[in-house]
Structures are given as C-alpha cells and as structure tokens.
Amino acid sequence: QKEVEQDPGPLSVPEGAIVSLNCTYSNSAFQYFMWYRQYSRKGPELLMYTYSSGNKEDGRFTAQVDKSSKYISLFIRDSQPSDSATYLCAMSPWGNNRLAFGKGNQVVVIP
C-alpha cells in the first residue's frame, strides 16, 4: 500500500461550487497534515496545516483529519477562478521530518 494516496484525477467545477479533495495514508505515525497549493512550474505553497485529528477552518478553506480512518480532506467553499491550481496533501510524523506527498489534484474553477 502506498504511503499517501491521492486520486490524481482533474476536477472541474463551476465558480461558487464547493471543492472537496481527500487523501488516505497508511503510516499511523503521521501526526502533521498539510495541504499545499501549487501553480504550474512553481513551488508548493502552504495552504492549511493541522495537527492530529480534527477540523481547521481558514476563510473559505476547511481541513479535516480523521486519524482513525487515516483520511484527510480539504474543502474549498465558494470556489473562485483564482483557486485553479494543483492541490497536494502532505504529512509527516514530526514537524521537522520529511514530508510524504500525495500525487496532487488539478482543480479548475470555471467562471
């Protein structure tokens, strides 16, 4: 089983829709969970950062972690064309450990 799995299928949504992304993982040692946004040929940019299980909200973005199911999610409400990017999940056991990434979801928000 791969360490982090993220269904890489592209996602096209109309402006204003809710975008739902998720990742599963196999390593129960992971405690830090992140979502990065990456524009074409650019570096990953940190979007959301959570520790252990629970929800975190930041503006239009909500990150959820369910450690019992080894499942994390990112929701984008009221999606905007500027949200069009690739979204990567990443996780690590400790804050200064290597990050294990998912493959990324390309999201296109259509005006």
Add this chain to the structure above:
Amino acid sequence: EPEVTQTPSHQVTQMGQEVILRCVPISNHLYFYWYRQILGQKVEFLVSFYNNEISEKSEIFDDQFSVERPDGSNFTLKIRSTKLEDSAMYFCASIPGQGAKFGEDTQYFGPGTRLTVL
C-alpha cells in the same frame, strides 16, 4: 515576507556532467530540505540537513548526490554525474526548527530549479 530563493530557475546539462543547484533558505531557519518532482509525478523527499549534517536521506539520494552549506546563507545540492532520469524540478525547503510557534514549524518551499538532462 521572507522567502526561500533558488538559482538557477532552469538548468540544462549534458548527461554525465556535474550540476550544483543553489538555495538560500529563510534566514533564521535551521532545518533544510531538498525534494524533487519528476513531471507528472509526486513530490519526493531527497534529503534533510540540520546542524551541518545530513539528518535523513531517501533511497533516491545515492552517492551521486551531496549537499553542503558552504556559508551561513547558501544550501546546495550537487549531482556528480547527471543521468537522463535526474530531469525534474528540484525544490529546496526550510523550517525554523526549535522554538518555532505551532503552525510556523512547517516547510516553506522555494520556487524550484528545473533541471533538464540531455
């Protein structure tokens, strides 16, 4: 806002040549990382560096690779004899380390160097 910088943005080299990719991490950061992303694939961890030594490396980081912090600001990745399969985006990242507030102790990435091996 402080940011990680990387040079060059694009490097083209012939197979078998040595390349050095350069990074300037955020100034008060203590942990440094290199990752690579082959086109269409995951971002993969290569190596982490702390206190002037490698703290962790992946199976990708073989004897062809080395890292160095030659002065107080630069962090370099050297590939001794490049192969076609080394063609990728290479990202440098850094974190503050000890004493960082929660939410700040996560990895900040540079814009990447695109390495093309011909």
